[in-house]
Amino acid sequence: MSEKGPAIKISALNKWYGDYHALKDIDLQVDHGERIVVCGPSGSGKSTLIRCVNSLEQHNSGQIVVDGILMKDEASINEIRSEVGMVFQQFNLFPHLTILQNLTLGPMKARNMSKADAEERAMRYLERVRIPDQAQKKPSELSGGQQQRVAIARSLCMEPKIMLFDEPTSALDPEMISEVLDVIVDLAEEGMTMICVTHEMGFARRAADRMIFMDHGEIIETGPPDAFFNAPKSQRCQLFLSQILQH
Amino acid sequence: MRPRIFLSFGALVLLAGCSSGSGTWGWYVIDPSTPKGMSNISFLLSGFGATILLSLIAAGLSMMLGLLVALPGMSGNRWIRLPSRIYIEFIRAIPLLPMLFWVFYGLPVVLKSIGINVSIDAFWGAVLTLAISDSAFTAEIYRSGIQSISKGQTEAAKTVGLNYRQTMRYVILPQAIKRILPPLANQFIYIVKMSAFASVIGMQELTRRANELVVTEYRPLEIYTLLIFEYLVLVLIISFFVRWLERKMGADESK
Ligand SMILES: Nc1ncnc2c1ncn2[C@@H]1O[C@H](COP(=O)(O)OP(=O)(O)OP(=O)(O)O)[C@@H](O)[C@H]1O
Ligand SMILES: [Mg+2]
Numbered sequence: 415m416s417e418k419g420p421a422i423k424i425s426a427l428n429k430w431y432g433d434y435h436a437l438k439d440i441d442l443q444v445d446h447g448e449r450i451v452v453c454g455p456s457g458s459g460k461s462t463l464i465r466c467v468n469s470l471e472q473h474n475s476g477q478i479v480v481d482g483i484l485m486k487d488e489a490s491i492n493e494i495r496s497e498v499g500m501v502f503q504q505f506n507l508f509p510h511l512t513i514l515q516n517l518t519l520g521p522m523k524a525r526n527m528s529k530a531d532a533e534e535r536a537m538r539y540l541e542r543v544r545i546p547d548q549a550q551k552k553p554s555e556l557s558g559g560q561q562q563r564v565a566i567a568r569s570l571c572m573e574p575k576i577m578l579f580d581e582p583t584s585a586l587d588p589e590m591i592s593e594v595l596d597v598i599v600d601l602a603e604e605g606m607t608m609i610c611v612t613h614e615m616g617f618a619r620r621a622a623d624r625m626i627f628m629d630h631g632e633i634i635e636t637g638p639p640d641a642f643f644n645a646p647k648s649q650r651c652q653l654f655l656s657q658i659l660q661h
Numbered sequence: 662m663r664p665r666i667f668l669s670f671g672a673l674v675l676l677a678g679c680s681s682g683s684g685t686w687g688w689y690v691i692d693p694s695t696p697k698g699m700s701n702i703s704f705l706l707s708g709f710g711a712t713i714l715l716s717l718i719a720a721g722l723s724m725m726l727g728l729l730v731a732l733p734g735m736s737g738n739r740w741i742r743l744p745s746r747i748y749i750e751f752i753r754a755i756p757l758l759p760m761l762f763w764v765f766y767g768l769p770v771v772l773k774s775i776g777i778n779v780s781i782d783a784f785w786g787a788v789l790t791l792a793i794s795d796s797a798f799t800a801e802i803y804r805s806g807i808q809s810i811s812k813g814q815t816e817a818a819k820t821v822g823l824n825y826r827q828t829m830r831y832v833i834l835p836q837a838i839k840r841i842l843p844p845l846a847n848q849f850i851y852i853v854k855m856s857a858f859a860s861v862i863g864m865q866e867l868t869r870r871a872n873e874l875v876v877t878e879y880r881p882l883e884i885y886t887l888l889i890f891e892y893l894v895l896v897l898i899i900s901f902f903v904r905w906l907e908r909k910m911g912a913d914e915s916k
Contacts, residue, residue, distance in 0.1 A: 468819075468820060470816050470819065470820075492822070492824075495819060495820065495822060496822055498820070499820065500816075500820040502813060502816070502817065504813055506811075506813035506814060506816065506817035507817070508814065508817070508818075508832055508836075509836065510835050510836050519821060519823070519831060519832075520821030520822050520823065523822075523823055523827045523831060524821060524822030524823055524824075524827070525822065565817075568817075568821060569820065569821070571821075572820075572821055572822060
């Protein structure tokens, strides 16, 4: 609620899956308007980290404060979720609803908005992701790139302060990646606070204020894109970047 | 497949009937060309209404009860899951007939002892028993249907602010219903067949009618044969409907 504190403050966060230590003592602060790109090898805990931010995963110890709200009970989790939008690798659109219904469901049911208002808002965001003419179709009738843009619009309809992206283009055919990234870049330029897990390094250079490299549940390296790409400090990060930039 | 079995069984019975002048068969009891036979037939058929009504109400209750049992059974919290698990295992283990006796003769006593004075007649005794005993199975049908919907759907619903109830109502159940309805309709066939047990507590349904006529006419073979046909027709109609439903759901799926 207070615009002064950080957008997200994570301290000494630990997450276990049974015996597996997935996040180890993570400290991370994200300021309002800051755009962060998280990368790292598969299984390093990137998804787990951002899923903890909106409590899709429950952490075992440490603190998460989102926009001044300390995550503790169900009420605080609901409050945090209302400020945080999320876009998934697999889109997760509601297949039985039309595109328009996908977008209006949250505003109407969770925010008690009237149908007319919700639809007007939905159309506004569909235009922003450049697919206003698909409103009456079902998700399965759209291309992957279009579906992911609908998923972004669906999140935006809740007017979140923070957006989380978990590999938003990994499930897409190569020719559709840029249409989705362009939409995310637009959002970044408008000053949306965001954490984006991605291996699209061109996008990271364009949109990120700060890079985070994770490995084995730890944040190994963090810094502005220029320094991060040109002079990575840790060996693991160097190795990872050399692998990923090869292709 | 089933209509063919039906026809060949019918042919067999008719054949047996025609070839026996010796008196092993006495179709006259249900010969529609005689007034006596006709009135016997209409007496037997008059059980249809009760069987159908009993089955429908029991199935409806079982569907509601099953959902109430299935939902907590999928909770992440094991203490919420536990009662539902116990209910299902417990109910599934009780044979229908003892449960029927317990509900009909025992439950009113239990209720009375806690100050609720209701008498349970044969109809509601049978409805309750069928519904409870079937609900363990409908609960499992709901569970597998709901769990077939990907976790991503629940997560997406959470991120757009829906609570548990809204997520179920607007996101999960509308998708799961396609997987749930056909097996649920199939389960209805079991209820119809099990409803025959209601005859033992005096419920005037198909089987009870047949029993009563057997007592007065002493022709069990013919009367029970007709009784079997009555159930057969009923079940065939339902399975025809189930087949239709499955096709319709399947067509929707591929759309
Ligand atoms: N629900 C779960 N149960 C058990 N282990 C899990 C679960 N989810 C993730 N893990 C484990 O935790 C570790 C981190 O997973 P996470 O999904 O956060 O990795 P990631 O960095 O997002 O990887 P990827 O690039 O493959 O998406 C992995 O080793 C994974 O096997
Ligand atoms: Mg991941």
